[in-house]
Amino acid sequence: MILALETSCDDTCAAVITRAGEIRSNVVSSQGIHDRYGGVVPEIASRHHLELVNAVVDDALAQAGATLDDAELIAVTQGPGLVGALLVGVATAKGLAAARRLPLAPVDHLQGHVAANFLAPDPVEPPFLCLLASGGHTLLARVTEHGTHQRLGTTLDDAAGEAFDKGARLLGLGYPGGPALSKLALDGDPGAFAFPTAARVGGLDFSFAGLKTALLYKVRELGEEEAQRRRADLAASYEHAIVETLMARVERALEAEPDARLAIGGGVAANARLRERAAGLGVPVKVPPIALCTDNAAMIGSAARWVEPVPFPGYLGLDAYPTAA
Ligand code: KG4
Ligand code: ZN
Numbered sequence: 001m002i003l004a005l006e007t008s009c010d011d012t013c014a015a016v017i018t019r020a021g022e023i024r025s026n027v028v029s030s031q032g033i034h035d036r037y038g039g040v041v042p043e044i045a046s047r048h049h050l051e052l053v054n055a056v057v058d059d060a061l062a063q064a065g066a067t068l069d070d071a072e073l074i075a076v077t078q079g080p081g082l083v084g085a086l087l088v089g090v091a092t093a094k095g096l097a098a099a100r101r102l103p104l105a106p107v108d109h110l111q112g113h114v115a116a117n118f119l120a121p122d123p124v125e126p127p128f129l130c131l132l133a134s135g136g137h138t139l140l141a142r143v144t145e146h147g148t149h150q151r152l153g154t155t156l157d158d159a160a161g162e163a164f165d166k167g168a169r170l171l172g173l174g175y176p177g178g179p180a181l182s183k184l185a186l187d188g189d190p191g192a193f194a195f196p197t198a199a200r201v202g203g204l205d206f207s208f209a210g211l212k213t214a215l216l217y218k219v220r221e222l223g224e225e226e227a228q229r230r231r232a233d234l235a236a237s238y239e240h241a242i243v244e245t246l247m248a249r250v251e252r253a254l255e256a257e258p259d260a261r262l263a264i265g266g267g268v269a270a271n272a273r274l275r276e277r278a279a280g281l282g283v284p285v286k287v288p289p290i291a292l293c294t295d296n297a298a299m300i301g302s303a304a305r306w307v308e309p310v311p312f313p314g315y316l317g318l319d320a321y322p323t324a325a
Contacts, residue, residue, distance in 0.1 A: 004301030007089030008081025046084035075304030079321035134266030135161035147306030153204030188236030
């Protein structure tokens with residue numbers, strides 16, 4: 001069995017999976033302490049990882065009915081992410097692996113999101129296109145083999161989830177803003193305001209910074225009272241613009257690969273409008289269960305199956321990396 005850890009952002013995660021990709025346990029401890037700051041505070045996240053990680057690993061083993069003796073491989077997210085947060089996972093993984101002289105598999109976080117699609121009971125086989133949209137990343141990738149992905153497009157500024165969060169904040173909603181904003185949007189008209197969808201950004205890259213500014217100006221233009229009265233319309237139009245920004249690139253990529261399939265991951269994959277829009281693309285679409293779309297360690301264990309494991313003691317000097325290469 002593979003024991004996997006993921007601590008790249010604010011969720012402390014551990015999972016036990018089999019080599020065949022069956023999930024025996026998948027524990028996520030959400031810190032829930034960043035809400036009051038309107039976003040994740042890196043130093044606070046690291047400290048909480050440190051407090052939680054041993055208990056989360058114990059939970060993952062207990063729920064799997066396993067002990068450390070059953071682990072053949074320790075997998076851990078090496079990057080990208082918050083470096084202090086990553087270091088807690090990497091150091092813990094090294095300690096667990098070294099104590100049993102086990103090999104260690106360092107995993108790329110984005111490849112982890114891709115590999116969520118390879119987990120049982122309903123794995124997708126390459127080739128497919130993969131759209132990842134979360135609070136930290138926005139990526140369109142082509143997946144032709146299990147162990148890697150080819151980046152087709154990424155965001156030039158904010159991530160899609162970040163756009164949801166910042167828009168929600170402007171509308172006076174709490175953090176994380178995505179779920180709150182899309183709930184409010186249910187009562188609004190997505191055509192009420194025309195927000196930009198970064199149509200001028202060529203190729204398959206994304207941009208959300210202009211959209212956020214457009215919302216800010218619109219709220220100012222309407223004035224406090226009117227903006228308050230039309231909050232649902234603002235939310236619906238803003239959500240529409242984010243979904244269209246994402247889907248325009250997906251459509252562009254699909255034009256080049258008419259018989260491609262699409263897989264969607266990241267926290268924004270929870271968005272109902274996005275799912276609806278993707279379902280209408282006319283290609284098979286796979287959205288893993290939400291627990292596997294948001295950050296979790298099962299996806300890291302899954303990716304580790306195609307990573308060359310580092311034998312003891314070669315990984316003792318292993319470092320985390322904060323940004324994608
Ligand atoms: O993958 P995730 O849990 O964490 C990382 O950022 O890696 O993604 C969280 C992001 C947040 O920005 C949140 O606002 C967004 O996903 N999100 C949503 C929805 N649920 C979560 N955005 C839009 N609609 C949703 N229903
Ligand atoms: Zn992520």
